[in-house]
Amino acid sequence: MSDFTNASEYEKQFDPRLYLETYFHLGSGSLADDFLRFTLGNFHKIFTEGQVKGTTLIDIGTAPSIYQLLSACEYFQDITVTWYTNRELQELQKWLNKDQGAFDWSSIVKHVWELEGKSGMLEEKENKLRERIKQVLLCDVSKSNPLEPVTLPKADCLISTVCLEAACRNYDSYRTALKNLSTLLKPGGHLLMAGDLGANYYEVGSNKVFSLPVNETFLQKAVNESGYVVNKLVSFGKPEDAGYDTSDYEGFYFIHAQKC
Template sequence: MGGGNHLALSSTGAVKGDTLIDVGSAPSIYQLLSSCEAFEKIIATWFTQSELHQLQKWQNKEADAFDWSSILKHVCGLEGNKATPQEKEEKLRGKIEKVLHCDVSRSNPLAPIDAPKADCVTAVVCLEAACRNFETYGLALRHLSHLLKPNGHLLLAGDLGANYYEVGAEKVFSLPVSETFLREALPGNGYRIVELATFGKPDDADPNASDYEGFYFAHAQKKV
């Protein structure tokens, strides 16, 4: 859900630069497909090694890697079919410079790697699962700011009011963030809000997949 809004902003060129760090990428690539048009280098990250391995399998074109062809076709259509799905896939592969472990609870989330400061950090449906309470969510925002250049961009997307979402037969924890919380947490942890948009739950949403109330997109900049 949130990924579509991130794709829209990236494709307009409103946010661009040299380096993008995506927090919570693996094993997905959908949130990076438009970003590769706006950034020269991408650092993809995840907390667990198994998901990082799946992303690396795709990057290395291994035979049993996940097939993203339907998503690639959809994104290329959204962008006006300026490239074929195959061209888009190869362009993204070429832009991903590193695949790294990430832990947003640490002051340097990429430790022990000391990565160059990024022009943009993205986190799509990530912090709500990684943070167990609102205090640690705020700390995670502060830690992510350490990855950014002054005035660097932070793009967030996620669910509103969700306590869980289903992955197969399992219910996975989600922190039920609200628009009010986000409007306080971002300025309170080193950012200036550029845009914060919220959207209601679609009428055709699966009522059993999650108890979310809607979703949000946030664009903020690191304060100097």
């Protein structure tokens, strides 16, 4: 088995629109309700507390999602988004272009809007994010330069949500990916990560999509050993009364680290 998920195999299993429809209508009662409230709350907090500042931000494995950038776009002027497969890119591009068939992010945008204590047209928030996205690039975390053949100036911040667990087939490759990502960051630059704990899979339609099961001990050690210092690692355990079974996850994590 390869150390990293093959793009063509991933495309066969992962339908990006079905993924969005399954997990990204906040309030639908899916496991993602817990994940989104936890993750969006932590992104909001880390930025509003002033711990993470800068001009340039790269999001690793963006497509087809935008939720992880809704707080960041208030603090970073230059955002680069990345994708791994063409199907994901096509779904993201619909939103960027305001196509009629684009996914409806309004429930999540409204939640972030409320976290920020604002009111008004939700479209304002989405338009601000569109304006801040300056580039859309191919990304492959198995490469020493994940954005190859493009080389960008070192960024102030990297974001990666529910990405490395899907991309990396074992723990050694996870560490390799973290080291590869560090080449995109300035010394002292910020790494923000969020994802599932203990998940071996999540369902997209009838397919069970692979996930590398990670825990807090592994994450703390792997991030520290890959050229970063962990400033914050928080987790949220699966509620005992959770009635959804689309993943065997045990909880969620959020990490703030800085490159040494």
